Amino acid sequence: MKVVHVITDLAVGGAETSLVRLVRAGRRDGVHHSVISLSSQAPLATVLADEGIEVRILGMDRNRSRLKSVFQLVRWLDELQPDVVQTWMYHADLLAGMSVYAAQLLRHLRGKPRARPVLSWGIHHTDLRLTGSSRSTRWIAKACAFLSAKIPDVIVCCAEAAKSSHSEGGYCGRKMIVIPNGIDLAKFRIDEKAGSALRRRLGVPESTILVGTVGRYHPVKDYPTFSEALRTLLKVMPDCHFIMAGRGLDPSNEELVSLLRGSGVLNNCHLLGPESEPQTLLAGLDVFCLSSKSEALPTVIAEAMACQVPCVATNVGDTAYLVGETGRLVPPERPQELGQALAAVLSIPSAERGQLGRAARHRVEQLFSIERSWRSYQQVYCNVLKARQHATS
Numbered sequence: 001m002k003v004v005h006v007i008t009d010l011a012v013g014g015a016e017t018s019l020v021r022l023v024r025a026g027r028r029d030g031v032h033h034s035v036i037s038l039s040s041q042a043p044l045a046t047v048l049a050d051e052g053i054e055v056r057i058l059g060m061d062r063n064r065s066r067l068k069s070v071f072q073l074v075r076w077l078d079e080l081q082p083d084v085v086q087t088w089m090y091h092a093d094l095l096a097g098m099s100v101y102a103a104q105l106l107r108h109l110r111g112k113p114r115a116r117p118v119l120s121w122g123i124h125h126t127d128l129r130l131t132g133s134s135r136s137t138r139w140i141a142k143a144c145a146f147l148s149a150k151i152p153d154v155i156v157c158c159a160e161a162a163k164s165s166h167s168e169g170g171y172c173g174r175k176m177i178v179i180p181n182g183i184d185l186a187k188f189r190i191d192e193k194a195g196s197a198l199r200r201r202l203g204v205p206e207s208t209i210l211v212g213t214v215g216r217y218h219p220v221k222d223y224p225t226f227s228e229a230l231r232t233l234l235k236v237m238p239d240c241h242f243i244m245a246g247r248g249l250d251p252s253n254e255e256l257v258s259l260l261r262g263s264g265v266l267n268n269c270h271l272l273g274p275e276s277e278p279q280t281l282l283a284g285l286d287v288f289c290l291s292s293k294s295e296a297l298p299t300v301i302a303e304a305m306a307c308q309v310p311c312v313a314t315n316v317g318d319t320a321y322l323v324g325e326t327g328r329l330v331p332p333e334r335p336q337e338l339g340q341a342l343a344a345v346l347s348i349p350s351a352e353r354g355q356l357g358r359a360a361r362h363r364v365e366q367l368f369s370i371e372r373s374w375r376s377y378q379q380v381y382c383n384v385l386k387a388r389q390h391a392t393s
Contacts, residue, residue, distance in 0.1 A: 001381065002032045004080050004117075006073075006096035007088035010035070010042035010055075012247060012274055013216060014299045015088050015124040018158070018181040018373075020044055023053055025182070025374035034080055036073065038092060070095060078103040084118040084381045086156075090140045093121040097144075097151040118384045120377075121152040123171075124181075126161045126317045127220070127294035145170035153384045156377070159297035159318035177380065180318070181299045182373030183364055188306035190361070191283040198284030202241065202270050209240045209346055212285040214278055214300050217248025217256060219293075222314075225335045226291035227263040232339025234265060237346060245272040245281055283307040286353070287345050292316055293332050306364045308357030312341045322368070326360035 003026065010016050023033045035048055040059040048055050056076055060069040077085065077099055087096045097119060104116045121144070148155060149172040157163040157178050167173040199206055211233070215221050230242055242265065244256075250273035251257060260266040275281050278300075282288065288304035288311045295317035302322060304311055311327035313319050320329055328345055330337040345353065 001084065001378075002034070002080070002082045003084040003086055003381075004034045004036065004077065004082040005086045005088065006036045006038070006092045008037075008091040009039035010037045010044040010048075011039075012043060014181070015122070015158075016044055018124070018299060019088055020047060021182060021184050021370045022374055022377065023048065024051070024184075025370045026378070027051075027053075029374070029378070031378070034082070036076060036096075038069075038073075038095065070099065073099045074102045074106065078106055081114070082117045083385070084120065086120045086122060086377070088122040089124055090137060090144055093123075093144050093152070094140050094147070097121065097147070101151070115388075118154075118381050119152045120380065120384075121148070121155045123155060123157045123162050123166055123176075124296055125294075126159060126165050126296040142170070148172040148175065154380055156380065157296070159295075160321070161317040162296040179373055179376040179380070180297050180322075180368055181302070182370030183299070183302045183306050183368050184370050185306055185365060188279045188282065188303045190308040190357075191280065194280055194283035194307075195285075198243075198281060202243075204241055209237060210243060210285050211240060211287050211289055211342060211346075212243035212245070212281065213289050213291070214275070214282065214303075215246045215249070215290070215292075217246070217253060220295075222291045222293045222333065223256060224259060225293075225314075225333055225338060226289065227259050227265060228335030229289070229291065229338035229342065230260075230265040230268070231263045232336050233342045233346075234268065236343050240268060240346075242269045243272060243281065243285070244269060245275045245278065247274050249273060278303065279307060282309060285309050287312055287342060289338070289342060290314065290319070291332075291335075291338060295319060297322060302364050302368050305357075305360035308354070308361045310345055310353055310356040310360060312338065312345055314338065323360075324363050326356050326363055 005019055026033055034054040036056045038058050038060045040057055042057055045055045058069055085100050087093045100119050107113050155176045157176055158181050160178050163176045163178050199208055250271050260269050282304045288309050290298055290313040292314055297318045301311050311323055313329055314332040315329040316332050328341040330341050
């Protein structure tokens with residue numbers, strides 16, 4: 001089986017990282033994968049290329065003709081001759097979906113017809129209002145909803161909440177299925193030395209309590225709530241330190257620095273920016289915190305759970321299903337409640353907190369491994385191919 005993945009970009013993010021993991025898992029089953037990034041923003045392209053995965057960068061940026069880029073995408077899909085085209089996120093869903101049909105037409109015109117590949121759209125967002133997203137992204141999402149009954153064979157959602165919100169927003173519900181993102185359990189695991197190493201890196205005492213978050217700087221992540229929650233926590237645990245890692249979470253972000261200074265927590269915060277090995281950071285935390293206004297299935301929480309770190313998060317998307325009884329949830333945009341929940345978990349004796357962490361790891365092993373996720377994708381592709389064979393027999 002040949003699978004071509006088309007994704008909006010290959011920056012470091014939840015959907016992009018999930019693609020990398022899925023490709024790795026699929027290769028172990030002998031499936032051939034190729035990846036096309038619409039944007040030139042593609043730091044993960046090197047990761048894939050180093051592992052022998054063919055990566056093509058379309059470079060659909062403002063300084064290049066969009067029409068020319070679409071023609072190039074059509075040519076690539078025709079040339080690669082995939083059995084399956086798996087798209088990731090709205091822009092890729094729309095452009096690759098239309099390009100698949102254009103490539104099929106091109107083959108017919110050349111007198112070399114072949115069966116159209118299975119077209120599987122991917123939804124990795126819950127809130128169709130797309131808080132903080134551009135107007136063009138919102139319009140593309142609406143266009144996808146309108147075309148969803150005709151273009152894709154199947155629509156894979158990473159969370160039940162994503163399926164529900166998109167179905168209500170006009171997407172074709174009968175084509176939608178849920179496959180949670182998977183975690184590489186060999187990479188994200190407990191590391192007994194990570195805590196000491198992280199504290200040495202930060203230059204803080206061995207006894208310092210560390211609360212961390214990993215993500216990008218975006219309105220949907222609601223860092224004002226995170227900042228105010230830290231203020232609440234510091235009132236009862238003044239020696240806590242806080243780690244913020246990810247794209248835009250660095251000292252050069254003046255808006256973020258001003259926000260943390262205004263909450264009176266800046267001196268206790270460590271802004272690390274993007275981390276190439278986030279598992280070593282996660283494994284060194286006492287508690288992981290996510291303050292988002294909206295999520296589908298927040299992969300980073302599953303990563304922290306796999307490292308046996310208890311999580312405190314806002315109850316958005318499928319986070320409650322992900323965390324189960326292994327952490328604490330509060331409503332979104334409630335900073336005081338979030339801070340109180342952090343204090344409550346950190347007040348639990350370390351032995352009991354360790355039990356929470358082990359339970360979190362077990363839950364990820366049972367429900368959210370990358371192997372389980374890939375098997376589900378593979379079964380979906382096979383089901384569509386079998387249904388086609390049955391229809392033509």
